[in-house]
Amino acid sequence: MEKENNNTTFQERIDKGETIEPKDQMPERYRQQLIRMMSQHAHSEIVGMLPEGNWITRAPSLRRKMILLSKVQDEAGHGLYLYSATETLGASRQEVIDDLLNGHAKYSSIFNYPTLSWADIAVIGWLVDGAAIINQTMLARSSYGPYARAMVRICKEESFHKKQGYEMVATMADGTPEQQEMIQDAVNRWWWPTLMMFGPHDEDSPNSAELIKWGVKSKTNDELRQSFVDRHVQEAHTVGLEIPDPDLKFNEETGHWVFGEIDWDEFWNVVKGNGPMNRQRINTRREAHENGKWVREAAEEYARKQKLSEEKAS
Ligand code: 3HC
Numbered sequence: 001m002e003k004e005n006n007n008t009t010f011q012e013r014i015d016k017g018e019t020i021e022p023k024d025q026m027p028e029r030y031r032q033q034l035i036r037m038m039s040q041h042a043h044s045e046i047v048g049m050l051p052e053g054n055w056i057t058r059a060p061s062l063r064r065k066m067i068l069l070s071k072v073q074d075e076a077g078h079g080l081y082l083y084s085a086t087e088t089l090g091a092s093r094q095e096v097i098d099d100l101l102n103g104h105a106k107y108s109s110i111f112n113y114p115t116l117s118w119a120d121i122a123v124i125g126w127l128v129d130g131a132a133i134i135n136q137t138m139l140a141r142s143s144y145g146p147y148a149r150a151m152v153r154i155c156k157e158e159s160f161h162k163k164q165g166y167e168m169v170a171t172m173a174d175g176t177p178e179q180q181e182m183i184q185d186a187v188n189r190w191w192w193p194t195l196m197m198f199g200p201h202d203e204d205s206p207n208s209a210e211l212i213k214w215g216v217k218s219k220t221n222d223e224l225r226q227s228f229v230d231r232h233v234q235e236a237h238t239v240g241l242e243i244p245d246p247d248l249k250f251n252e253e254t255g256h257w258v259f260g261e262i263d264w265d266e267f268w269n270v271v272k273g274n275g276p277m278n279r280q281r282i283n284t285r286r287e288a289h290e291n292g293k294w295v296r297e298a299a300e301e302y303a304r305k306q307k308l309s310e311e312k313a314s
Contacts, residue, residue: 014215019145022088030214033207034144035089037216039096042082043107047100047281049075051115052124060118067164068121074157081154085146101286109267110197112275119172119179119186125165127187127194127232133158134228135198143215166235173239187236188244195259196267198225204264226256233257 010027013020020026049072056072059065083093099105110128115121133155140151172183199205199221211217219227236243247260269275 011213014143014213017215018143019148020143021145029210030216031089033211033214034147034216035086035091035096037207037211038082038086038089038147039091039099040106040108042079042086042096043100043105044111045075045079045082047107047111047285048128049079050281050284051111051113051277052121054115055118055121058118064118064168071125071161071164074161078150078154078157081150085150088146097289101282101289103273103282106271108197109270109275110193112270112278112281113190113193114277116189117182117186119182120190122165122168122172122183123186123190125161126169126235127165127190128197129158129161129165130232130235131194131197131228133162134224134231138217138219138224141218147216169241170239173241184241187241191244192262192266193270195225195228195262196270198222198228200264200267229257229259230255 010020010025010030020030052068052075053072056065056068059068083096086096087093096105100107110131115124136151136155136158140148140155142148142151169183172179175183199208202208202220202222205221208217208220212220233243233248243259245260247258249258250256251258270278273279
């Protein structure tokens with residue numbers, strides 16, 4: 001009976017729009033859902049560094065190199081905020097990272113596609129970070145305090161990421177015929193995988209209803225996807241680019257763009273680990289983790305010695 005009362009009180013707090021903090025009473029399922037979602041979000045940020053990191057040494061100018069370096073470093077910081085926010089729920093950093101490295105945890109499907117040209121870096125900034133902004137702006141109002149607060153700074157940095165991407169897209173779309181061909185080719189390859197970032201249709205989403213009931217999300221996967229399409233079709237047309245969707249048409253009545261069906265076989269194939277770059281991404285991540293072992297050991301030894309000297313001094 002008492003558990004029932006606690007859950008009712010908890011739901012009343014959510015319904016009143018209150019923020020849940022780490023030490024507050026919360027249903028175990030709420031805690032587990034947040035650990036799942038936040039840790040996978042953190043994994044996505046860290047793995048998301050890889051496709052763009054490949055192009056830092058091949059940037060077309062010093063300016064582009066500096067901007068890309070700064071963006072990739074931001075993504076690392078986003079991962080760290082989110083791993084720290086996940087730890088406030090009692091999840092150990094080591095455990096969640098082990099789950100990624102042994103293939104038990106997911107990260108965003110979008111990062112399992114190859115970056116074939118510099119135009120991909122432009123389109124990732126514009127579309128992928130554009131999708132992230134739509135999702136993360138919503139999450140900045142999440143019921144869980146540490147997650148919502150992590151989103152505030154992340155969204156500010158994502159907005160720079162998107163702007164730099166769109167500037168490159170506009171430059172190439174207005175460039176030489178080869179540049180125009182490159183940027184349209186990149187849009188053709190990244191458009192549909194970006195729509196998949198928002199997850200399955202609402203009716204096929206086992207987690208969404210519960211996340212909305214508990215105020216973790218305030219919009220469904222399809223609502224977020226629709227906002228993304230409405231905004232980015234307009235931006236594409238502004239710079240003279242086409243969207244690779246023959247079913248795309250504007251509905252004057254609803255004011256929304258109607259778009260074609262996503263290839264859900266491709267989506268689940270990538271989510272299940274059979275995408276074009278899944279193996280490479282995870283192997284690179286495992287190698288980086290192994291190569292960073294000495295840094296972790298040195299930091300742990302330093303912390304141990306610090307603790308010893310503080311205990312002696314006290
Ligand atoms: N890639 C991989 N897995 C996905 C996915 C995707 N695009 N979309 C859904 N899934 C998985 C879910 O994780 C879930 O599996 P699980 O239960 O084993 O975790 C399953 O498919 C069913 O999906 P649901 O819709 O039921 O799951 P959610 O309600 O959690 O929705 C989500 C999925 C939209 C990714 C949601 O978890 C979310 O909004 N997460 C926070 C934001 C996030 O992680 N974004 C990833 C991109 S980060 C990024 O873009 C960085 C930027 O700097 C570039």
